[in-house]
Amino acid sequence: MKSSVFFAAVGAAVLLLIAPCAPSAAKPVVCAECVKANMQRLAGDELHGRGCGSEDEHAAARFLGEALRQSKISPAFGDGVYLQAVQLQTPTAAAVPKLEIVSGNTHLSFLQGQDIVAIQPPETLRAATLYLTDAKSATEAIKGKVVIYDSAFFDQPGIQALLGAGALAVISPLSDQNAQHWNELSTRSPGRTRVVGVESPEPAPIGATIYAMPQTMAALRHIGQGEAQLTAPRGEPRARTTYNVMGVLHGKASDADHHALLLTAHYDHLGVRNSVTFHGANDDASGTAAVLEFARILGQSARHRRTVYFGLFGCEEEGELGAQYIQAHAPMAISDLMANLEFEMIGVDDPKRPGALMLTGWERTNLGPALQAQGARLGPDLYPQQHFFRRSDNYQLARRGVIAQTVSAWPLPPTYHAASDDLAHVDLAFMNSVITSMVKPVTWLLDSDFQPQWLPGQKP
Ligand SMILES: [Zn+2]
Numbered sequence: 001m002k003s004s005v006f007f008a009a010v011g012a013a014v015l016l017l018i019a020p021c022a023p024s025a026a027k028p029v030v031c032a033e034c035v036k037a038n039m040q041r042l043a044g045d046e047l048h049g050r051g052c053g054s055e056d057e058h059a060a061a062r063f064l065g066e067a068l069r070q071s072k073i074s075p076a077f078g079d080g081v082y083l084q085a086v087q088l089q090t091p092t093a094a095a096v097p098k099l100e101i102v103s104g105n106t107h108l109s110f111l112q113g114q115d116i117v118a119i120q121p122p123e124t125l126r127a128a129t130l131y132l133t134d135a136k137s138a139t140e141a142i143k144g145k146v147v148i149y150d151s152a153f154f155d156q157p158g159i160q161a162l163l164g165a166g167a168l169a170v171i172s173p174l175s176d177q178n179a180q181h182w183n184e185l186s187t188r189s190p191g192r193t194r195v196v197g198v199e200s201p202e203p204a205p206i207g208a209t210i211y212a213m214p215q216t217m218a219a220l221r222h223i224g225q226g227e228a229q230l231t232a233p234r235g236e237p238r239a240r241t242t243y244n245v246m247g248v249l250h251g252k253a254s255d256a257d258h259h260a261l262l263l264t265a266h267y268d269h270l271g272v273r274n275s276v277t278f279h280g281a282n283d284d285a286s287g288t289a290a291v292l293e294f295a296r297i298l299g300q301s302a303r304h305r306r307t308v309y310f311g312l313f314g315c316e317e318e319g320e321l322g323a324q325y326i327q328a329h330a331p332m333a334i335s336d337l338m339a340n341l342e343f344e345m346i347g348v349d350d351p352k353r354p355g356a357l358m359l360t361g362w363e364r365t366n367l368g369p370a371l372q373a374q375g376a377r378l379g380p381d382l383y384p385q386q387h388f389f390r391r392s393d394n395y396q397l398a399r400r401g402v403i404a405q406t407v408s409a410w411p412l413p414p415t416y417h418a419a420s421d422d423l424a425h426v427d428l429a430f431m432n433s434v435i436t437s438m439v440k441p442v443t444w445l446l447d448s449d450f451q452p453q454w455l456p457g458q459k460p
Contacts, residue, residue: 001283001344001411002317002391003181030293030436036428038067038289039347042267043281043423050280051271052315053088053240060267061243064312067292071299073247073310076331084244086314086325091191094235097121099171099210101129103226108219112232113186115216116171117178119209120191121232127168129226135161142167146228148220154178163207169230171210173217181417183274185211190232195321198328242268242314244322246331249298251446253305260307260332261445262340262402265291266316266323266393270417279422282415286426287343287407288312290435297439304446306338313393323393327400334397339367339445339452340404342394346434347426350410352382357434360389360406364458367403370450374441377434383411390460398460403452409434 041047041063047056065082069075075082097112110116130145132138135158138147143166151158154175162170178185194200208230212220245267250256265287269280279285295310309332313322327334346357355377359368362380372378381388388411389395397404409430415421444450 001388001408001416002319003184003417029297030432030439031296032428032432034296035289035293035432035435038292039281039285039423039426039428042285042288043279043426045277045279049269049271049278050267052268052318052321053242054271056271057268057314058241058243061245061312061314064245064267064288064292065247068245068247068295068310071292071295073249073295073299076246076248076309082245082247084246084326084329086242086244086322087196088193088240088242088315088321089196089237090189090193090240092235092238093190094233095231097190097230097232100229100231101220101223101226103129103223106223106226108223110212110216113183115213117182117186117211118230118232119185119188119211121208121210121230123232123234125168125208125228125230127228129223129228131220131223132162135159138162138165144168146171146230148223150217150221159209163209167207169208169210169228171212171217171220174211174213178211184270184417187273189238190234193315193318193321195324198324242322244314244326245312246326247295247310248331249295249303249308249310251306251308252303256305256307257332258336259338260309260336261442262309262311262337262397263291263294263343263442264311264313264323264340264393265343266313266320268314268317268322269421270317276419278417278419281423281426282345282347282413282421283417284316284344286345286347286431289431290343290346290438293435294439294442298443298446301443304443305448306446308446316393320393320396323396327396334400334402337397337402340394340397340402341442342392342404342406344392344406344408345411345413346407346409347428347431348410348413348415349427349430350382350413352410353379355430355433357407357409357437358382358411360392360394360408361398361458362405363455364389364460365403365405365452365454367405367452370452371438371441371445374444375437376441377437378407378441386411395460401459403454407438
């Protein structure tokens with residue numbers, strides 16, 4: 001799951017360790033050993049947290065392609081080709097971004113990572129400051145200003161309102177969540193990564209948001225009217241390659257390919273940051289292992305009516321980059337997708353709804369209730385204020401009209417984007433039970449003529 005503040009080759013002879021599971025003629029059941037082995041491979045030390053565009057991510061992609069092949073899933077990109085390369089261009093900083101404020105004889109200077117975090121700052125910005133404690137008290141005067149918004153609590157809607165009303169930048173106190181991810185935020189690229197061959201899916205941000213440490217906010221509180229200058233010089237863009245992995249199992253109906261189900265997860269995570277490995281066991285080795293398990297089960301069972309694709313996307317954490325590419329360069333016509341289910345963070349049970357899963361965008365389509373009626377332990381998203389529907393790969397396809405939703409257990413566990421998101425903090429027994437609860441509903445969907453639909457006015 002990407003962060004809410006995002007609006008953010010190994011050698012040829014790689015030894016691929018695939019879960020040692022023999023096909024069974026018996027009723028398909030979740031193979032706990034397979035799930036465990038895949039979790040260990042993906043979230044173990046060897047792949048160093050599968051950072052976006054890294055050699056480790058590429059090694060993970062090859063492991064996944066091989067796992068699909070061994071499950072008798074056909075390659076989606078042509079003869080023997082499970083991997084789709086995606087070129088990325090990421091802006092870089094040539095120097096640490098700096099905010100300077102001059103008022104009379106006072107000259108204050110704040111550094112990124114130390115005093116402030118400017119999110120995707122423009123290269124330069126210079127404007128008069130304006131101090132506010134309440135976004136509702138803003139007048140026309142905020143247009144073209146750098147607003148020092150000294151709110152009593154972190155007020156995201158207020159920040160958005162100020163930017164929407166024409167503020168060039170808003171300096172705001174930190175939220176608790178941003179404080180926890182200070183290092184990650186302050187070392188992020190100064191601009192959005194461009195996926196080569198894809199038009200940018202969202203308009204450029206309307207203004208800059210600058211999060212201020214408490215001491216920074218205190219210093220700004222008494223500064224009076226002044227002039228602010230933000231500088232964030234750029235270096236050469238950084239070129240990287242990520243990979244989408246996809247396989248297909250064609251259905252037996254004559255029109256099977258025109259009503260295909262796409263099961264997905266993202267296999268990348270945060271990689272190594274400041275010498276600390278973020279293993280991403282829950283986010284999203286767990287969803288990846290679930291998709292591999294569906295591939296293993298469906299690959300060894302009798303053919304179903306409808307076609308099913310298995311997609312594992314790279315670079316979700318940096319803005320659903322693999323999924324951005326796939327929606328523009330899919331191996332099938334997008335209109336042939338009957339539905340997409342993304343599996344994200346199903347390794348930690350949510351105390352608010354023990355033993356069960358949630359489906360983002362539950363209220364938008366008729367798919368969740370239909371799966372629930374087939375035994376899926378699936379319910380509505382309990383965290384609508386977090387906008388999770390728009391925070392995973394599913395959204396890139398939903399924007400194209402596909403019924404695309406994300407299945408999660410607890411989307412905000414204490415391990416979220418923390419170094420503690422490792423194998424020791426996922427509950428494999430819970431994972432096996434929730435994957436099991438989805439097997440029958442998924443196979444039902446593949447054999448039925450049920451047509452998932454958007455509810456009136458709910459298509460994004
Ligand atoms: Zn994530």
